[in-house]
Amino acid sequence: MMLSAHPFNDLAGWIEQIAVLPALYRLGLMRWSELSFGWTLVALYGVFQMFLCYAICIPLERRFPIERWQTRKPVMVDLLYTAIARIGILPIATFVLFYALQTQIDGFLADRGYAPPMLETIFPPLFGHPILTFLIYALILDFVDYWRHRLSHRSGAWYALHAVHHAQRQMTVWSDDRNHILDEIIGFVWFMAIGLVIGIPPLQFPILVLALSFVESFSHANIRLGFGRIGDRLLVSPRFHRGHHGLLAAGAKSINYGAVFPFWDILFQTADFATDFPPTGDVSAPEAMASGGYLAQQWAGLRHVLKVLRS
Amino acid sequence: MNTGLPRRAVFAALAPAAVALTAPRFAVASAAPPIAIVMDSGGASVSIIDMTTRRVLRQEPTLREPSHWALTPDRRQLLITDASGNAIFFFDPINGRELGHKLIPDPYQLWYSPDGRYLVVNALRLNHIDVYHAEGLTLAKRFRTGSMPSHLSFSPNSRVMFNSLQGANALLSFDLTDLTERWRAPVGSTPAGVMWHNGIVLVAVMGSNHVAMVDPRDGRVRRRIITDKGPHNLFLTPNRAYIVVTNRVAGSLSVLDARTLSVVRQIPMPGGPDDLCFAPDGKLWIALRFASAVAVFDPVTGAIDRIPVGRSPHGIYISTLLTDAPALAAMRLA
Numbered sequence: 001m002m003l004s005a006h007p008f009n010d011l012a013g014w015i016e017q018i019a020v021l022p023a024l025y026r027l028g029l030m031r032w033s034e035l036s037f038g039w040t041l042v043a044l045y046g047v048f049q050m051f052l053c054y055a056i057c058i059p060l061e062r063r064f065p066i067e068r069w070q071t072r073k074p075v076m077v078d079l080l081y082t083a084i085a086r087i088g089i090l091p092i093a094t095f096v097l098f099y100a101l102q103t104q105i106d107g108f109l110a111d112r113g114y115a116p117p118m119l120e121t122i123f124p125p126l127f128g129h130p131i132l133t134f135l136i137y138a139l140i141l142d143f144v145d146y147w148r149h150r151l152s153h154r155s156g157a158w159y160a161l162h163a164v165h166h167a168q169r170q171m172t173v174w175s176d177d178r179n180h181i182l183d184e185i186i187g188f189v190w191f192m193a194i195g196l197v198i199g200i201p202p203l204q205f206p207i208l209v210l211a212l213s214f215v216e217s218f219s220h221a222n223i224r225l226g227f228g229r230i231g232d233r234l235l236v237s238p239r240f241h242r243g244h245h246g247l248l249a250a251g252a253k254s255i256n257y258g259a260v261f262p263f264w265d266i267l268f269q270t271a272d273f274a275t276d277f278p279p280t281g282d283v284s285a286p287e288a289m290a291s292g293g294y295l296a297q298q299w300a301g302l303r304h305v306l307k308v309l310r311s
Numbered sequence: 312m313n314t315g316l317p318r319r320a321v322f323a324a325l326a327p328a329a330v331a332l333t334a335p336r337f338a339v340a341s342a343a344p345p346i347a348i349v350m351d352s353g354g355a356s357v358s359i360i361d362m363t364t365r366r367v368l369r370q371e372p373t374l375r376e377p378s379h380w381a382l383t384p385d386r387r388q389l390l391i392t393d394a395s396g397n398a399i400f401f402f403d404p405i406n407g408r409e410l411g412h413k414l415i416p417d418p419y420q421l422w423y424s425p426d427g428r429y430l431v432v433n434a435l436r437l438n439h440i441d442v443y444h445a446e447g448l449t450l451a452k453r454f455r456t457g458s459m460p461s462h463l464s465f466s467p468n469s470r471v472m473f474n475s476l477q478g479a480n481a482l483l484s485f486d487l488t489d490l491t492e493r494w495r496a497p498v499g500s501t502p503a504g505v506m507w508h509n510g511i512v513l514v515a516v517m518g519s520n521h522v523a524m525v526d527p528r529d530g531r532v533r534r535r536i537i538t539d540k541g542p543h544n545l546f547l548t549p550n551r552a553y554i555v556v557t558n559r560v561a562g563s564l565s566v567l568d569a570r571t572l573s574v575v576r577q578i579p580m581p582g583g584p585d586d587l588c589f590a591p592d593g594k595l596w597i598a599l600r601f602a603s604a605v606a607v608f609d610p611v612t613g614a615i616d617r618i619p620v621g622r623s624p625h626g627i628y629i630s631t632l633l634t635d636a637p638a639l640a641a642m643r644l645a
Contacts, residue, residue, distance in 0.1 A: 013601025
């Protein structure tokens with residue numbers, strides 16, 4: 001394949017032609033052909049993200065580990081979570097599940113004269129500056145995610161689901177996507193609602209999308225690494241985020257909720273830069289959440305939330 | 312919730328959809344070199360190509376996902392849809408300069424009725440068809456059609472409109488004299504491109520391997536013309552001798568004799584052929600959706616020249632459409 005200015009798009013296009021479209025055609029699902037190219041692209045980004053994590057983080061985890069373990073079985077489960085989330089199975093399944101609902105809501109609003117605005121229509125000088133717009137979107141969505149995350153710790157039932165993420169005692173670069181599926185769906189609905197207010201960000205910058213996603217994965221890595229006094233205040237580091245996963249920070253009184261930028265924690269006084277690489281996990285979570293397989297963790301999460309709701 | 316955004320700006324954005332941020336102006340005719348404008352649906356931009364040198368001159372930004380185009384009846388503005396951006400952009404059709412945009416929910420495919428009275432906009436995601444008064448772009452009627460209105464065509468007298476419904480495997484017909492639905496008929500799996508042709512309606516049945524020949528009176532399929540896997544859209548050559556069908560799954564073009572509707576040539580065209588235009592020199596300019604390129608195909612020699620453009624090129628317009636070029640008679644496809 002010749003060098004291209006848009007290698008991700010062209011590779012996704014090639015996959016689309018040789019595999020995805022023929023499969024949709026054979027299965028009688030061509031109505032999804034307009035969207036399938038986007039899905040293929042998402043899956044391709046996911047594969048590349050996993051490759052980046054493997055190529056960069058695994059050598060660092062081996063060279064500068066915070067902890068060493070006898071067995072890495074729980075890490076393998078996290079690897080499965082990552083594959084499901086990043087290669088697109090979860091995003092596509094969620095999209096398909098909510099597509100009809102989203103269409104209904106958007107159509108209802110359109111009938112009443114409302115078209116979701118974009119940042120560029122709210123603030124017209126941004127039009128024609130897509131990278132700046134993307135970065136502002138990233139900042140706003142990180143802010144929104146800060147509150148989603150913080151609220152998930154404040155609500156007992158919601159945290160019962162989120163505990164799947166916190167139960168991991170062997171936190172690595174693969175732990176970022178270790179989430180209960182209902183927790184993921186809440187997150188999807190959360191951002192769907194935000195999309196109705198500020199629109200969707202421009203997504204034509206794969207490098208920026210990959211970079212932001214990499215920061216989130218990297219912050220979970222088992223690497224004894226901080227970004228220094230100033231750097232830790234600019235970007236979430238493994239040291240900063242490990243404080244959030246510390247044994248004493250599980251549950252309602254946690255710290256360091258930010259996913260990419262620590263700024264929101266500083267602003268809302270939940271930042272803790274003093275905690276230094278604590279052991280991770282959640283002693284209140286059922287053991288199956290920590291050491292069970294994928295399905296056992298999901299089931300334990302469901303039982304846990306039902307138990308909290310009944311109590 | 313404090314979003315940090317100026318409150319007045321937020322309220323302005325929440326106002327009804329028809330908010331023109333920049334008032335469009337009319338294009339000024341000039342002796343500008345011919346250009347192609349390509350809608351890079353994955354790049355939130357349109358690529359402006361010099362057709363003589365075949366080089367991209369520049370890229371003009373849109374909001375999110377430009378896809379299709381239509382010339383205003385007076386040919387002084389080029390409208391480009393941006394479905395995810397909920398906007399229609401206005402461009403100068405001669406030099407490709409952006410003139411402004413208007414917020415409209417989910418404009419995917421659009422075309423003017425031949426009499427220039429209406430602009431019809433299909434909203435693929437939101438499942439409706441909007442009929443706007445061409446003058447002033449005020450909404451005349453919204454049809455809540457159901458699943459995925461895709462392409463459209465009109466009878467030459469502008470009385471009747473035909474719209475494919477991709478998700479419902481149906482073709483819809485509307486009476487434009489009183490803005491009512493005439494009929495809804497099954498035409499095959501995932502219908503896409505629609506074209507009125509010599510008193511019949513041709514529909515590219517993308518989930519199959521054929522073009523359906525539909526009776527415009529009742530929507531009954533009279534004949535099936537086998538092309539190739541995944542026929543997506545149909546284009547009549549300017550000399551009206553041939554119809555070119557883009558086959559999305561097969562990655563090919565099928566050339567039909569416009570009179571007999573029999574296939575006279577198959578042309579491999581990998582890269583996801585989507586929209587296409589016929590240049591005055593007889594070459595086809597084809598947006599290759601999956602190859603970030605426009606193919607310039609010479610039907611005589613079979614040579615294909617690829618011009619790299621933005622991501623996922625979807626619609627393509629060439630400014631030579633503004634003139635009735637005499638060389639079009641030279642179109643030799645078979």
